[in-house]
Amino acid sequence: VSGAKKAKTDKDDNNTNGLATCRMLLAELEAHQDAWPFLTPVNHKAVPGYRKVIKKPMDFSTIREKLTNNQYLNLETFIVDVNLVFENCERFNEDDSEIGRAGHRMRSFFDKRWTELLK
Numbered sequence: 001v002s003g004a005k006k007a008k009t010d011k012d013d014n015n016t017n018g019l020a021t022c023r024m025l026l027a028e029l030e031a032h033q034d035a036w037p038f039l040t041p042v043n044h045k046a047v048p049g050y051r052k053v054i055k056k057p058m059d060f061s062t063i064r065e066k067l068t069n070n071q072y073l074n075l076e077t078f079i080v081d082v083n084l085v086f087e088n089c090e091r092f093n094e095d096d097s098e099i100g101r102a103g104h105r106m107r108s109f110f111d112k113r114w115t116e117l118l119k
């Protein structure tokens with residue numbers, strides 16, 4: 001029947017719980033030129049003290065895994081993990097270091113992008 005209202009289903013609103021936004025933001029983080037220190041879990045065997053100092057390690061590949069396994073309820077829980085990457089970086093690395101500077105650049109990039117997307 002023409003004009004019949006189509007039932008709204010999740011697949012229609014492809015940004016259910018902001019997960020499409022999470023996928024877009026994560027792809028941009030992974031592609032960023034300053035992402036290199038954050039692409040894989042820090043190898044605590046190769047980085048003395050890391051396991052003791054950083055209680056909740058996080059990196060972009062782990063976030064990718066969690067997103068793929070549907071472990072993020074919404075954009076907020078995703079943003080908590082992304083911010084954990086940057087908090088760990090600031091805790092362990094000097095601001096005036098290669099990794100420390102990369103972390104600051106990545107954090108300001110991310111803050112700008114998700115606030116733009118949420119406007």
Ligand SMILES: Cc1ncccc1N[C@@H](C)c1cnc2ccsc2c1
Nearest residue numbers: 037038040041042047089092093099
């Ligand atoms: C984010 C972070 N925080 C503290 C220590 C390491 C790292 N990143 C790892 C991948 C890493 C591990 N090893 C090296 C060696 C040169 S750069 C680099 C990066």
